[in-house]
Amino acid sequence: MKATPAASGRRRLLDHSLLVLGSGALATAMAVLTLGPGVSSASSHREAPLIAGDPRADNTDVYAFTSPDKTDTVTMVANWIPMEEPNGGPNFYAFGDDLRYNIKVDNDGDGNSDVTYTWRFRNSYRDAANQFLYNTGQVTSLNDPDLNFRQFYDLVVTTKGKSRTILENVPAAPSRTGKASMPDYTTLRNQATLNLPGGGKTYAGQAEDPFFADLRVFDLLYGGDLSERGQDTLAGYNVNTIAIQVPKSQLALNGNSSRNPVIGIWSTTERQGVTISDSREAQHKKDWKQVSRLGNPLVNEVVVPIKYKDAFNTLNPSQDRTVQPVVDKVLDPILPKLIQQVYGIPAPPTPRRDLFEIYLTGICKACGPIQADLNAHRLNQDANLKKIVPAEELRLNTAVPPTALPNRLGVLAGDLAGFPNGRRLADDVIDISLQAVEGAAQTGQLVPALADGDKVDTNEVPFGTTFPYVALPHTKNVNTGPNGPERNAEQSTMKNSAAELPALTTSHATAIGGLGALLLGAGGFRLRRRNKNS
Numbered sequence: 001m002k003a004t005p006a007a008s009g010r011r012r013l014l015d016h017s018l019l020v021l022g023s024g025a026l027a028t029a030m031a032v033l034t035l036g037p038g039v040s041s042a043s044s045h046r047e048a049p050l051i052a053g054d055p056r057a058d059n060t061d062v063y064a065f066t067s068p069d070k071t072d073t074v075t076m077v078a079n080w081i082p083m084e085e086p087n088g089g090p091n092f093y094a095f096g097d098d099l100r101y102n103i104k105v106d107n108d109g110d111g112n113s114d115v116t117y118t119w120r121f122r123n124s125y126r127d128a129a130n131q132f133l134y135n136t137g138q139v140t141s142l143n144d145p146d147l148n149f150r151q152f153y154d155l156v157v158t159t160k161g162k163s164r165t166i167l168e169n170v171p172a173a174p175s176r177t178g179k180a181s182m183p184d185y186t187t188l189r190n191q192a193t194l195n196l197p198g199g200g201k202t203y204a205g206q207a208e209d210p211f212f213a214d215l216r217v218f219d220l221l222y223g224g225d226l227s228e229r230g231q232d233t234l235a236g237y238n239v240n241t242i243a244i245q246v247p248k249s250q251l252a253l254n255g256n257s258s259r260n261p262v263i264g265i266w267s268t269t270e271r272q273g274v275t276i277s278d279s280r281e282a283q284h285k286k287d288w289k290q291v292s293r294l295g296n297p298l299v300n301e302v303v304v305p306i307k308y309k310d311a312f313n314t315l316n317p318s319q320d321r322t323v324q325p326v327v328d329k330v331l332d333p334i335l336p337k338l339i340q341q342v343y344g345i346p347a348p349p350t351p352r353r354d355l356f357e358i359y360l361t362g363i364c365k366a367c368g369p370i371q372a373d374l375n376a377h378r379l380n381q382d383a384n385l386k387k388i389v390p391a392e393e394l395r396l397n398t399a400v401p402p403t404a405l406p407n408r409l410g411v412l413a414g415d416l417a418g419f420p421n422g423r424r425l426a427d428d429v430i431d432i433s434l435q436a437v438e439g440a441a442q443t444g445q446l447v448p449a450l451a452d453g454d455k456v457d458t459n460e461v462p463f464g465t466t467f468p469y470v471a472l473p474h475t476k477n478v479n480t481g482p483n484g485p486e487r488n489a490e491q492s493t494m495k496n497s498a499a500e501l502p503a504l505t506t507s508h509a510t511a512i513g514g515l516g517a518l519l520l521g522a523g524g525f526r527l528r529r530r531n532k533n534s
Contacts, residue, residue: 056099059080059267059293059294060080060211060294061077061079062294063076063077064076064077064265065396066417066422069465070245070467071401073200074245074398075467076244076245076246077241077470079211079241080095080101080239080241080269082239084175086178086236086237086475087177089177091134092149094123094149094151094240097122101118101120101242102116102118102269103242103266104267106263107251108253108377108380108384108387108388109262109378109389111389112318113158117244118163121152121204123150133148134148134149134174135147138181141188142173150174151204152170153172153204154169154170155167155196172192173192174205175206175473176206176238176475178475198250199246200250203241203243204241205241208238208472208474209234209239212428214430215234216231221338224342229455229456231456236474243467243468245468253382259380260382261399262376262395262396264394264395265393265394267293267294268293269293272287272288273286298433299359304326321360321390327356331352331353336348336438347438348439348442353369354370354439355436356390357370358420360392362377366378374416376395379397395420395422396422400416403415408428409428410428412436428457430453431454434450
């Protein structure tokens with residue numbers, strides 16, 4: 001693809017070594033979408049056109065954070081199947097047995113996974129011939145004979161191209177079919193939370209959807225009337241959750257999280273499809289194709305144009321910089337123009353190197369205009385700077401300790417353990433993203449007109465204080481009707497691990513703009529950017 005003068009100018013501004021724009025990856029992705037039957041891809045609550053056809057493959061959200069109660073580990077949570085209505089029987093919600101669910105970690109910044117965790121599920125019925133029920137009586141354990149439908153999985157970890165199975169044929173927690181069927185879901189969850197060899201834990205099963213937002217933002221930003229905000233669209237819904245907690249050393253470059261604390265995380269879903277060979281006789285064989293991908297929240301929803309959403313979800317992060325239409329929309333995003341059109345708030349000038357830094361390189365003084373060394377791969381002391389490429393990943397600096405009193409606005413509010421340095425369950429990514437797209441990451445000041453965001457500041461139920469942290473599944477119907485009783489989350493007693501600080505004012509949001517050097521860890525370890533020549 002021949003570069004336009006404008007694109008050439010952007011490359012000069014961003015350093016030609018970082019952007020090598022082309023069309024090969026996009027063309028390949030488009031071809032994948034046209035070859036396989038039944039292929040669909042999307043993430044983050046149905047934002048891509050093909051998601052309606054394949055909800056079991058739809059990854060809704062990814063979270064990654066240093067475990068608050070076990071600070072030598074990292075917890076990664078990925079959710080699938082958006083908008084699970086409680087009491088959605090008789091089949092309820094199962095992981096796809098024809099899918100591979102992955103959580104991937106890039107520790108050297110080349111946009112490729114260095115550590116991949118893969119979950120494969122299989123279905124089992126105790127009695128498929130004479131029953132229609134998911135469970136035939138009250139379920140008190142995962143091996144209860146009244147649990148008719150069960151799922152088992154293998155967990156495989158791949159490092160340096162070598163794979164090994166670390167869990168085999170172990171049970172996932174079932175969908176919560178209701179208070180009568182599963183009165184003590186905590187017990188089922190505990191039984192499905194398994195220890196990993198070498199340290200760590202994993203959980204697969206249903207959970208309350210931790211994402212909170214008023215998604216009427218997509219109705220022309222509340223139709224220009226900010227008084228319309230405040231309804232949590234996701235309240236009452238569940239998701240299927242895969243969570244894993246592992247020692248930091250298992251994820252860090254060279255196994256050394258002290259020298260190399262920064263990692264990039266994303267999740268993918270792969271489906272077996274059809275590959276057409278170029279021989280004279282058509283040969284059909286099963287091949288794994290990536291159909292869903294998610295790193296940072298809202299990127300595919302509000303940054304990537306509709307035309308490229310499905311193709312984007314088939315790409316590896318190492319390919320992102322080669323897709324000029326997507327890179328252009330990071331540098332010149334659509335959302336600020338819409339905000340200006342609806343509310344008259346001037347869009348920040350382009351090119352948006354701050355957004356390029358947040359989404360594609362990580363935050364460091366050498367990466368862009370945000371004057372802080374926070375979570376770029378080039379902060380790893382053993383990183384090969386020549387191999388680092390811009391790639392859309394959720395980046396986490398594991399040297400930043402958990403915050404005693406987390407703030408929902410994360411780094412914008414001076415809470416360095418929050419989004420966009422990883423993502424905790426209680427981080428208000430809608431409000432953070434609206435402020436960032438309006439330039440708050442550079443100025444260190446909230447945009448006053450959008451200071452209240454969507455006015456949904458917390459989840460409707462508390463999160464847990466121990467792994468897997470997500471709340472228990474809801475059992476009451478979301479659709480209770482206009483005169484229906486108030487929703488009952490049917491939660492066990494769980495303390496919220498994301499206590500809120502007092503509401504921020506514009507003057508309080510000074511974190512990124514004036515941080516300078518960051519002091520990380522109790523010992524006062526100062527994270528230094530490696531010398532470019534080292």
